[in-house]
Amino acid sequence: MIGPIIDSGCLLAGGLAGAYSSHLVPKRIKESLPPIFGVVTLCMGMTLVNKVAAMPVVVAALLLGTLLGELFFAERLLSAIIKKLLLATRRRRDMPVDEATVLSLVTLVSAFCFGSMGIFGAVTEAITGKPDILLAKAVLDIFSGLLFGAVFGGIVGCIALPQFAVLTLCYLCGNFCAPFMTPPLLGDFTACGGVIFAATGLRMCGIRMFPVINMLPALLLAPPLSLLWQHIFGA
Structure with a gap:
């Protein structure tokens, strides 16, 4: 389980370093670099979508998964939790705790903790024993942590804790599912995560x-729907 440890460690180090050196980072860099991370994330998502085995499976998983997420107000619940954490942990009175800040942090949590690169990387390491994907993500996360830590403070480093929990859970699930994950199932799962990563x-x-x-429940629906598709259409 090398990948989850290194990835979360890099995010923790980057977030804390960014928080303590925020005064050294010019405002123009804080404003100009986040969209670049977004572009990189978008490109990686587009790359993962190319792994698809059956596009109808991915479409159905995304539609049904998003419907489930909307019914259970998943994002609204996460936003409320993050806002409470911000109010409880902020050290500076000048740190804004408004809807824009909460929305930005929800985006960061989804990218760091639930991004398809991390989930797929943890599952892949469990199946193949190779942490290459998570090591590449660790490089991105340490620089992302530095930047966003300078903008939002030490709370960015704290995201490493739920990230490690999610990656560890995915790794354990990957160990359990490895015997059943055929190439088509893995391809549809990866493509589904790629769409969420692009979003x-x-x-x-x-x-x-x-x-x-x-949209995240779609990741749980993609493998069984892919298996059903193969059973019905044989491809």
């Missing part, structure tokens, strides 16, 4: 505020 990138760029948290 996260668009959200980070400020182009469209997709409900990425509400």
Whole structure:
């Protein structure tokens, strides 16, 4: 389980370092770099979508999964939790705790904790024993942590804790599911995550505020729907 440990460690280090060195980061850098991370996230998502085995499976999983997320108000619940944490942990009175800040942090939580690159990387390491994907994500996360830590403070470093929990859970699930994950199932799962990753990138760029948290149940639906598709159509 090398990947989850290194990835979350890099985010923790980057977030804390960014919080303590925020005064050294010019305002123009804080404003100009986040969209670049969004573009990189979007491009990685588009790459993952190419792994698809059956596009109808991905479409059905995304529609049904998002419907479930909307019914249970997943993103609204996460927003409320983050806002309470901000109010409880802020050290500076000048740190804003408004809807825009909460919305930005929800986007960061979805990108760091629930991004398809992390989930797929943890599952892949469990199946193949290779942490390459999470090591690449760790490089992105340490620089992302530095930047967003300078903007939002030490709370960005704290995101490493739920991130590690999510990645560990995905790793354990990957160990359990490895015997059943055929290439088509893994391809549809990856493509579904790629779409969510692309939506996260668009959200980070400020182009469209997709409900990425509400879309996450699609990842659970993609493998069984892919299996059903293979059983019916044989492909």
